Amino acid sequence: MKKKDGLQTSRPAYILAADGKSALEKCALCRMCELVCSMRHFDVSNPCRSCITVVYDGKGKVKPQVCIQCPTHPCVSACPKGALGQDPVTRIYVVDTDKCDGCRGLQTPLCMEACPVPGALKLSPEHKLLKCDLCGGEPICIKTCYAGVLRMVDRKEGTQTTFKGVKTLSKETR
Amino acid sequence: MSYHGSNTGTILNIDLSSGKATKTAMPMQWRRDYLGGRGTGARIVYDAVSPGLDAFSPSNPLVLSAPALTGTPVPEAARLAISTKSPLTGMLGSSNSGGWFAAEMKFAGYDEIILSGSADKPTYIWIDDERVELRDAGRLWGLSAVATANAIIEELGDRGIHVLCIGPGGENLVKYANIVTDPQLCVHASGRNGTGAVLGSKKIKAIAIRGSGDVKIAYPDKFWGALDEYKKACAEDATHIAIRTTYGTARTFQMRQKLGELQVKNNTMGVWDRADQIDAEALRPYVGRAGGCMACFNTRCHRYFTAVPDGPFQCVVNGPQYVCISSIGSNLLVDDIEAVIYLNNLCNNYGIDTSSAGGTIAFAMECYEKGILTKKDTDGLDLKWGDVTVIKELLRKIVFREGFGNILAEGSKAAARIIGKGSEYYSMQVKGSELTSGDPRGSLGRALGYATSTRGSDHLRAFPDIYLYVKPAEAEMLGWGVKALDQSRPEGKGRMVMWTENLMVLPDAIGTCKNSTFRSLVGVGNLLWKALCLGRKFYHSVTGIDLSEEEFLRAGERIFNLERCFAVREGIDRRDDRLPERFFKEPLPEGPRKGVKLGQDFDIALKEYYEARGWDPETGIPTRKKLEQLRLKFAADDLHQLGKLPSRDPVEVPDISPNWKVVNDSC
Numbered sequence: 078m079k080k081k082d083g084l085q086t087s088r089p090a091y092i093l094a095a096d097g098k099s100a101l102e103k104c105a106l107c108r109m110c111e112l113v114c115s116m117r118h119f120d121v122s123n124p125c126r127s128c129i130t131v132v133y134d135g136k137g138k139v140k141p142q143v144c145i146q147c148p149t150h151p152c153v154s155a156c157p158k159g160a161l162g163q164d165p166v167t168r169i170y171v172v173d174t175d176k177c178d179g180c181r182g183l184q185t186p187l188c189m190e191a192c193p194v195p196g197a198l199k200l201s202p203e204h205k206l207l208k209c210d211l212c213g214g215e216p217i218c219i220k221t222c223y224a225g226v227l228r229m230v231d232r233k234e235g236t237q238t239t240f241k242g243v244k245t246l247s248k249e250t251r
Numbered sequence: 252m253s254y255h256g257s258n259t260g261t262i263l264n265i266d267l268s269s270g271k272a273t274k275t276a277m278p279m280q281w282r283r284d285y286l287g288g289r290g291t292g293a294r295i296v297y298d299a300v301s302p303g304l305d306a307f308s309p310s311n312p313l314v315l316s317a318p319a320l321t322g323t324p325v326p327e328a329a330r331l332a333i334s335t336k337s338p339l340t341g342m343l344g345s346s347n348s349g350g351w352f353a354a355e356m357k358f359a360g361y362d363e364i365i366l367s368g369s370a371d372k373p374t375y376i377w378i379d380d381e382r383v384e385l386r387d388a389g390r391l392w393g394l395s396a397v398a399t400a401n402a403i404i405e406e407l408g409d410r411g412i413h414v415l416c417i418g419p420g421g422e423n424l425v426k427y428a429n430i431v432t433d434p435q436l437c438v439h440a441s442g443r444n445g446t447g448a449v450l451g452s453k454k455i456k457a458i459a460i461r462g463s464g465d466v467k468i469a470y471p472d473k474f475w476g477a478l479d480e481y482k483k484a485c486a487e488d489a490t491h492i493a494i495r496t497t498y499g500t501a502r503t504f505q506m507r508q509k510l511g512e513l514q515v516k517n518n519t520m521g522v523w524d525r526a527d528q529i530d531a532e533a534l535r536p537y538v539g540r541a542g543g544c545m546a547c548f549n550t551r552c553h554r555y556f557t558a559v560p561d562g563p564f565q566c567v568v569n570g571p572q573y574v575c576i577s578s579i580g581s582n583l584l585v586d587d588i589e590a591v592i593y594l595n596n597l598c599n600n601y602g603i604d605t606s607s608a609g610g611t612i613a614f615a616m617e618c619y620e621k622g623i624l625t626k627k628d629t630d631g632l633d634l635k636w637g638d639v640t641v642i643k644e645l646l647r648k649i650v651f652r653e654g655f656g657n658i659l660a661e662g663s664k665a666a667a668r669i670i671g672k673g674s675e676y677y678s679m680q681v682k683g684s685e686l687t688s689g690d691p692r693g694s695l696g697r698a699l700g701y702a703t704s705t706r707g708s709d710h711l712r713a714f715p716d717i718y719l720y721v722k723p724a725e726a727e728m729l730g731w732g733v734k735a736l737d738q739s740r741p742e743g744k745g746r747m748v749m750w751t752e753n754l755m756v757l758p759d760a761i762g763t764c765k766n767s768t769f770r771s772l773v774g775v776g777n778l779l780w781k782a783l784c785l786g787r788k789f790y791h792s793v794t795g796i797d798l799s800e801e802e803f804l805r806a807g808e809r810i811f812n813l814e815r816c817f818a819v820r821e822g823i824d825r826r827d828d829r830l831p832e833r834f835f836k837e838p839l840p841e842g843p844r845k846g847v848k849l850g851q852d853f854d855i856a857l858k859e860y861y862e863a864r865g866w867d868p869e870t871g872i873p874t875r876k877k878l879e880q881l882r883l884k885f886a887a888d889d890l891h892q893l894g895k896l897p898s899r900d901p902v903e904v905p906d907i908s909p910n911w912k913v914v915n916d917s918c
Contacts, residue, residue, distance in 0.1 A: 105543035105551045106436070108351075112324035112546055116474070121465035122257070122323045123358060133410065133436060137539065137556045137567075202463060221324070221478075223549035224541075 292334030318762025322357025358462025418602025578609030610685025745859030
């Protein structure tokens with residue numbers, strides 16, 4: 078229990094999740110989340126710059142992939158440059174793009190290799206890590222997802238169910 | 252002036268004969284005059300095609316235009332506009348489709364892609380950002396649309412690639428072959444006018460594209476502001492959105508049945524007692540998910556992964572949409588929804604337009620019923636209404652141009668000319684393009700819209716149903732007069748149809764879906780104008796080009812007039828702005844519109860329409876004054892050279908455009 082309490086204090090209060098199977102069936106493949114994400118962070122429209130990616134498996138399954146601010150956050154310890162860390166105010170794990178160099182020379186950056194959620198992290202055209210920062214607490218993708226696939230989940234209340242949902246999601250992708 | 256928003260101004264010219272790809276810049280003024288999409292496409296084709304050119308000639312270009320708003324998060328901006336000279340109508344063939352291709356074009360950095368010349372062997376084009384490659388498509392030739400896309404994806408090894416391709420219909424130059432986008436995901440087709448046949452004549456099987464570049468937004472702050480406004484407009488219209496999401500466009504089928512204007516049995520009836528077996532409710536159990544195109548905000552009208560799990564009609568398909576259900580469902584008296592889904596899938600994979608295919612087969616079936624065609628003519632086929640096996644066989648014959656199918660592959664107008672014996676009467680088309688659902692009898696606005704559309708009969712080029720939503724005061728303000736809202740009288744119809752035709756050019760030109768344009772009309776007063784205001788705001792925030800509402804509508808009028816000039820150049824005039832004789836001779840036999848047919852009123856309304864447009868009421872040809880007003884002097888000179896226009900207008904044409912100032916203030 079002690080460990081659990083310790084984790085709770087070190088994690089953000091909310092996470093962004095495409096939770097549950099029924100919600101995923103609603104995803105309309107419109108990729109609006111990708112477009113508004115790149116707009117919010119870079120003022121341009123480009124799915125290659127968005128922190129969320131809608132993945133289609135070619136057989137009728139559609140999933141938005143995004144960082145779920147997981148409790149183990151192996152990406153932080155994997156980073157050789159110390160570019161990943163926790164925002165002191167919001168407690169959200171974010172990337173410092175000044176420090177990140179996308180592990181130049183390596184085929185896959187170390188953080189991406191360590192990440193348990195496939196497709197949650199990717200590199201921008203400038204070779205910097207793109208990672209969901211929950212827009213500082215008010216994700217724009219949720220506001221523009223009319224299908225109701227994405228939502229913020231209170232970690233304290235929803236830990237169990239949410240993580241179940243998200244885990245199934247990542248298994249399916251593999 | 253330079254491009255600093257979503258437009259790059261880059262035109263990619265691919266000369267298929269030499270295999271060379273070059274880039275040119277688009278004049279900035281075109282963005283103000285023609286906006287983009289259907290507008291710039293029309294201008295490029297107008298400039299490149301000389302009158303009388305064969306649509307299958309290598310010099311007929313095929314233009315893919317990604318309108319200004321595509322590739323941005325502007326809600327529902329996903330439409331890809333395709334322009335070329337149509338083999339079906341001989342006029343400017345413009346067609347558009349949703350999906351993801353247009354956005355990908357923007358990410359790759361192109362506003363327009365022009366294909367000219369002709370390849371000497373089956374080829375597909377692979378565009379990866381800057382790189383353009385012509386690749387051999389020998390092994391793809393003959394494959395269905397879905398198989399083609401899957402084979403290309405496998406060859407190039409990336410599921411994120413977007414593909415546009417033709418099926419066997421386009422390869423065999425079926426006059427109404429379509430271009431299918433993203434068949435590997437969920438089929439979106441730019442169906443009308445036979446654009447696929449033009450691609451087939453150039454021996455291009457497919458175009459695959461991948462882009463990773465940025466689409467710039469000129470004023471992000473203004474964009475977010477406009478988005479908030481849009482959300483508010485949607486909140487006011489939640490019911491309409493819920494209907495679209497739950498039923499898709501198929502719901503319109505029920506509406507047509509209720510109003511008594513359904514397309515049944517080659518337009519001989521307006522209601523059908525078995526319509527409930529193929530309507531949106533019947534479709535619901537088969538639907539996979541409500542899906543959208545790129546940046547679809549909340550309409551989600553597509554029915555992705557609609558599946559018939561077993562039986563003779565087993566298939567998985569996107570749709571069917573409302574036009575498809577009526578064209579190959581009620582029009583052919585097919586009363587099994589599984590069969591409609593199957594035939595929709597078949598048409599998609601063959602790459603032919605469901606409305607024209609349905610219309611042509613209905614024509615053949617009626618000729619057979621009336622004894623004009625016999626088993627001897629139809630290769631032994633018994634063309635009974637509603638016989639799915641026969642329809643299936645006919646589609647196959649059409650696509651591979653076998654025997655009787657070779658005649659039907661020309662479209663119903665040309666087929667009637669070949670068959671003769673008075674069969675012209677049963678061909679339900681305007682200027683060669685088959686009618687879509689929505690019987691024009693009893694609705695003068697609709698009749699006028701069908702007759703004057705610049706690409707042949709079409710239900711999306713005018714918006715005749717507008718009378719259901721507009722209030723008398725608004726009709727007065729927009730310059731139509733209160734009588735325009737009374738469907739039984741001819742007064743005001745011309746002005747109303749002109750206004751909506753100009754308006755309906757705009758979604759095609761800026762790339763938004765017509766669902767969102769219609770949406771803002773429903774239920775709440777004067778939201779029609781609001782839709783225009785919002786479109787203008789998005790256009791400004793994204794491209795940096797500030798046009799007033801007046802200039803916006805003017806651009807719509809300009810594009811429409813240019814398309815008309817193209818048609819006039821090909822020999823179209825007042826005599827062609829006519830609906831099939833049936834609508835004037837046969838009243839509807841039953842339903843709410845029982846006993847109604849078109850009459851003298853149609854000619855009165857048509858005359859008023861020409862006057863409202865500033866065209867010659869006797870010939871239907873735009874006047875020089877009108878064209879010069881719209882900065883289309885070059886088109887006026889072209890028509891003068893062909894002897895269609897005098898060098899000067901003989902009489903002064905009064906300008907009766909509505910008073911924009913007044914309308915503007917109410918915004």
